[in-house]
Amino acid sequence: MASSEEDGTNGGASEAGDEKEPSGRRRRLGLAATAWLTFYNIAMTAGWLVLAIAMVRFYMEKGTHRGLYKSIQKTLKFFQTVALIEIVHCIIGIVPTSVLVTGVQVSSRIFMVWLITHSIKPIQNEESVVLFLVSWTVTEITRYSFYTFSLLDHLPYFVKWARYNFFIILYPVGVAGELLTIYAALPYVKKSGMFSIRLPNKYNVSFDYYYFLLITMASYIPLFPQLYFHMLRQRRKVLHGEVIVEKDD
Numbered sequence: 001m002a003s004s005e006e007d008g009t010n011g012g013a014s015e016a017g018d019e020k021e022p023s024g025r026r027r028r029l030g031l032a033a034t035a036w037l038t039f040y041n042i043a044m045t046a047g048w049l050v051l052a053i054a055m056v057r058f059y060m061e062k063g064t065h066r067g068l069y070k071s072i073q074k075t076l077k078f079f080q081t082v083a084l085i086e087i088v089h090c091i092i093g094i095v096p097t098s099v100l101v102t103g104v105q106v107s108s109r110i111f112m113v114w115l116i117t118h119s120i121k122p123i124q125n126e127e128s129v130v131l132f133l134v135s136w137t138v139t140e141i142t143r144y145s146f147y148t149f150s151l152l153d154h155l156p157y158f159v160k161w162a163r164y165n166f167f168i169i170l171y172p173v174g175v176a177g178e179l180l181t182i183y184a185a186l187p188y189v190k191k192s193g194m195f196s197i198r199l200p201n202k203y204n205v206s207f208d209y210y211y212f213l214l215i216t217m218a219s220y221i222p223l224f225p226q227l228y229f230h231m232l233r234q235r236r237k238v239l240h241g242e243v244i245v246e247k248d249d
């Protein structure tokens with residue numbers, strides 16, 4: 001991979017030997033893919049902006065985080081679930097991102113939204129939910145506006161800077177919020193036996209959601225550093241023009 005210049009026009013690097021002028025990526029992508037990605041990124045920026053405004057308004061009106069999740073859950077579920085499309089973008093090759101990295105990122109969010117926060121009502125008012133909601137929201141507004149401006153070849157430097165600096169704090173904060181929320185869910189899951197399959201049954205299989213959650217929490221230990229170091233490498237490449245050789249999936 002060769003890196004881009006800090007010219008504020010193309011946020012990332014192009015393949016070695018490819019053209020580097022701003023319109024090069026658009027030409028490679030094709031008109032239909034560029035139009036789709038531009039629409040997608042604008043819609044997602046708008047969606048997460050709506051979520052941000054709703055959260056600020058809720059807090060200003062109520063003065064508490066209690067009830068916040070309930071008030072924004074529909075918008076959150078919709079836009080976070082739609083993000084599954086990003087795995088498809090990687091698989092069909094219209095974005096040059098690793099399927100594995102995007103898959104882990106998106107599926108862990110889907111898991112948090114549907115199998116934790118939506119399914120376990122008693123934890124919806126935990127402070128830790130606010131931690132990951134705020135860090136996801138700031139991250140996504142920055143990320144989707146970065147992609148939009150890049151596709152339009154009008155990327156302001158502060159958006160590029162924000163895309164490759166905010167995550168340094170927001171990623172650990174978001175992950176801490178997620179882990180604390182799963183941790184808060186554990187007693188309820190153990191007591192209720194939710195999503196668990198007990199023996200004996202006709203299929204002779206058992207599944208314990210409580211232990212599944214413990215394993216999921218443990219899996220953050222090897223997986224999160226990989227995502228974080230991936231972003232640090234992207235940062236060096238885009239902001240400092242370093243040439244990075246990425247391993248294939």
Ligand SMILES: CCCCCCCCCCCCC/C=C/C(=O)SCCNC(=O)CCNC(=O)[C@H](O)C(C)(C)COP(=O)(O)OP(=O)(O)OC[C@H]1O[C@@H](n2cnc3c(N)ncnc32)[C@H](O)[C@@H]1OP(=O)(O)O
Binds near residue numbers: 041
């Ligand atoms: C079933 C249970 C599973 C449980 C699993 C548990 C384990 C989980 C462990 C870890 C959990 C993490 C949880 C996450 C928490 C949070 O999000 S906290 C909030 C902070 N978060 C972040 O900062 C997220 C950072 N992550 C990302 O930005 C991405 O999701 C990424 C996939 C990790 C990295 O992005 P990547 O695509 O590699 O980098 P970019 O530089 O942005 O893009 C590379 C090139 O691709 C182009 N591109 C990508 N997407 C688009 C798009 N939508 N539209 C247009 N273009 C796109 C981009 O422009 C770059 O192109 P070039 O300029 O040509 O290089």
